[in-house]
Amino acid sequence: MIHSNKQLHSGRIGRRLRRLPLFALFATGALAIAVSACGSSSSNTGNSASAQSAPPTVHLYTTILTGGMINNSAGPAQGPKYVPADMTVPAGARVVLTIISYDDGPTPFPNASSPYLKVSGGTETIGGSPxxxxxxxxxxxxxxxxxxxxxxxxxxxxxxxSGEYMPVTVTFTFTASHSGTFNWECLDPCGSGSDGMGGAMATPGYMKGTLTVA
Ligand SMILES: [Cu+2]
Known part of the structure; x- marks a missing residue:
């Protein structure tokens, strides 16, 4: 169980969420989305012929919970688990995805020079550092x-x-330039089984989900 949320994301929305019972937030899989006012008010597509209007910025938040933080009795897999795992953003938006992870266990790739150790398709900060x-x-x-x-x-x-939770905060910024529903997944072998690819890694809603750009 979660007894403290003092380490939750320290941003504006994090402060707002802090007033809520955190367990209730996780239980509902709540996803906080905020669209900034810096984009065009008349179009969210970003495909406008007008070059003057910047694309809207959308903030998405998801959290990686450990098996010990969630009730697995009704689920098909043990944690870790992204909550939420399915997200939607407007086409053309600049997306700031904040991932707050409570999982303190590293899982090396079998290939120590895996290409998935590199950030691609956007920019990333960890605790605010690029x-x-x-x-x-x-x-x-x-x-x-x-x-x-x-x-x-x-x-x-x-x-x-024991009983303490100290998350790490990752921010990944990218442009949702293609419309459609795209599958995302964790490629680090953090699941169960001898190769780490079972359980959570093989279960939608845990280490895989969807990003819908519409
Ligand atoms: Cu994973």
């Missing part, structure tokens, strides 16, 4: 959309004691 690649000893998950060339890297959260 990053372009990660060491194989640090990585815990990826957020990868192969068909869009998108790869974000998520390190293990700081080590913690």
């Amino acid at each position: 990053i372009t690649s990660m060491s194989n000893s640090e990585i815990a998950h990826t957020f990868t959309i192969p068909s869009l060339g998108i790869n974000a890297v998520i390190p293990a959260a700081p080590a913690r004691g």
Whole structure:
């Protein structure tokens, strides 16, 4: 169970969410979306012939929970689990995806020079610091959309004691320039089985889901 949310994302929306019971937030799979006012008010498509209007910025939030933080009794797999796993953004938007991960266990790739240790298809910060690649000893998950060339890297959260949760905050910014529903997945072998590819890795809603651009 979660007894404290003091480490939750410290941004504006994080402060707002902090007033909510965190467990209720996870239980509902709530997804906070905010569209900034800097884009055109008349069009969200970003495909306007007008070169003056910047595309709208959309903020998406998802959280990686550990098996110990969720009730697995009714689910097909143990954690870790992205909550939510299915997200929707407007076509043409500049998307700022914030991933808050509580998973403190790294999972190296079998191939220590895996291409999925590199950030691609957008820009990333971890705790506010820009990053372009990660060491194989640090990585815990990826957020990868192969068909869009998108790869974000998520390190293990700081080590913690029993009952403590200290998340790491990853921000990945990209442009949703193609419409459609795209499958994302974690490619880091964080699941069960001898190869780490079972359980959560093989289960939609855990380490795979969809990004709909519409
Ligand atoms: Cu994973």
